[in-house]
Amino acid sequence: MTRSTTITATEIVLPGPVEPDGLQARVRELPPPGEGQVVLRMEATGVSFAEQQMRLGGYYDQPPFPFVPGYDVVGTVIATGAGVDPALQGRRYAAVTKIGGWASHLHLAAGDLVPVPDGLDPTAAETVLVNGVTAWQMLHRCARVPAGGTVVVLGANGGVGNTLVQLARHAGINVIGTASARHHDAVRQLGAVPVDYRDPDMYPKIRELAPGGVDSVFDHVGGTGLEQSWRLLRKGGTLVNYGSATRKNEQGNALLPMLTLFGRLYAWNYLPNGKRALFYNLWAGKRSLATFRARMREDLTQVLRLVADGALQPQIAARIPLCRAADALTLAESRTVLGKVVIVAEETK
Structure with missing residues (x-):
C-alpha cells in the first residue's frame, strides 16, 4: 500500500466517565504514516484492567478524555512512513501501546513493533502482550525468585495472574494462587495451589501452606490487604504491587492515592527484616527510549516464543468484535471469566 492510499479507520472512543454502553464509535480517514511510523491493521486487541480503571478516570496517568483506549495490539503492517523499511509491510507485529489499540487501523512507531512468530494466532499472541510482559518482568526482573521458591499470585485466574502462574511453574517455582x-480447578490445572479469595481466612490459610513465608507476593489488589501480603513474606522476600483493584469502582484522579501507596511501599523497605516492597510500572525507564524499547522487545520476544513453543498456554476468555467493544468491557469487568477478553477485528464465523 502506498503512503497516499486513503485508509478509513473505525475507532472506539472513551468520551468520559461512562458505563460500558457509553463507548462511542467513530469513523475517520487516517492520515498517511509520518516519519518513523507505520499503519497497523488491527487483528486483535484486548481488555485489560487498565481500561476498566480508565473508564472511570481512575488510572493514575491516563490521558484526558476523550481518547481511544486499548493497551496492546496485534496486527499487520499495511503502510510505512519515511525512514521505515518497506519490508515491514505484510508482516504481523505486536505492540504495547497504553492507549489507541481499540481501532481497526492505527499509527504506531516502528520502533515499538515486536515480530509475532510465524504461525502464531494473533488472538493467542494478543493475550500475552501486556499481561505477558508484565508477568515476565515482575517475576524475572523484579522479584528474581529462584527455582524451588514459593510465590503467591493474587487473582491467579486473571489475565496477568494466570500468566504469572504459568511462567513461575515453567521456571520451577511453587505457586499459591487466589481465585x-x-x-x-482451572488454577490447579495451571499448576498452582488454589485458595479462595472470598474466604475471610484467606491469609491464614496461605500461611498454613507456607509456614516459613514465601519468596514473593504479586499483589494487584492493594488496599488494606497489602499489609497482609507483606506479612506473608519470608526474610529477604519481595512484595510486588502492580495495581489497586480495590479502587476499581472509584471515580476521579488516582494520583493522590497512588502517591500514598508509593510512600507506604517505600517506607517498608527501611524496616530491619530484609524484605523488599516495590511498585511495578511497565513504563518505568521510558525516558531512555532506546533502552526501554530494547528491554520490551527482549522480554516480549521471550514470552511470545514460549507461546509458540507451547510452554505458555494463552487463556482466552472470549473473542468479541470491535463493533461490540462495550460487550467486551462489560464481560471483562464482570470478573466471571478465566483469562483475557480479546477484541478482534470482525465477527468470528
Whole structure:
C-alpha cells in the first residue's frame, strides 16, 4: 500500500466517565504514516484492567478524555512512513501501546513493533502482550525468585495472574494462587495451589501452606490487604504491587492515592527484616527510549516464543468484535471469566 492510499479507520472512543454502553464509535480517514511510523491493521486487541480503571478516570496517568483506549495490539503492517523499511509491510507485529489499540487501523512507531512468530494466532499472541510482559518482568526482573521458591499470585485466574502462574511453574517455582472457588480447578490445572479469595481466612490459610513465608507476593489488589501480603513474606522476600483493584469502582484522579501507596511501599523497605516492597510500572525507564524499547522487545520476544513453543498456554476468555467493544468491557469487568477478553477485528464465523 502506498503512503497516499486513503485508509478509513473505525475507532472506539472513551468520551468520559461512562458505563460500558457509553463507548462511542467513530469513523475517520487516517492520515498517511509520518516519519518513523507505520499503519497497523488491527487483528486483535484486548481488555485489560487498565481500561476498566480508565473508564472511570481512575488510572493514575491516563490521558484526558476523550481518547481511544486499548493497551496492546496485534496486527499487520499495511503502510510505512519515511525512514521505515518497506519490508515491514505484510508482516504481523505486536505492540504495547497504553492507549489507541481499540481501532481497526492505527499509527504506531516502528520502533515499538515486536515480530509475532510465524504461525502464531494473533488472538493467542494478543493475550500475552501486556499481561505477558508484565508477568515476565515482575517475576524475572523484579522479584528474581529462584527455582524451588514459593510465590503467591493474587487473582491467579486473571489475565496477568494466570500468566504469572504459568511462567513461575515453567521456571520451577511453587505457586499459591487466589481465585474464586469456581476457578479452582482451572488454577490447579495451571499448576498452582488454589485458595479462595472470598474466604475471610484467606491469609491464614496461605500461611498454613507456607509456614516459613514465601519468596514473593504479586499483589494487584492493594488496599488494606497489602499489609497482609507483606506479612506473608519470608526474610529477604519481595512484595510486588502492580495495581489497586480495590479502587476499581472509584471515580476521579488516582494520583493522590497512588502517591500514598508509593510512600507506604517505600517506607517498608527501611524496616530491619530484609524484605523488599516495590511498585511495578511497565513504563518505568521510558525516558531512555532506546533502552526501554530494547528491554520490551527482549522480554516480549521471550514470552511470545514460549507461546509458540507451547510452554505458555494463552487463556482466552472470549473473542468479541470491535463493533461490540462495550460487550467486551462489560464481560471483562464482570470478573466471571478465566483469562483475557480479546477484541478482534470482525465477527468470528
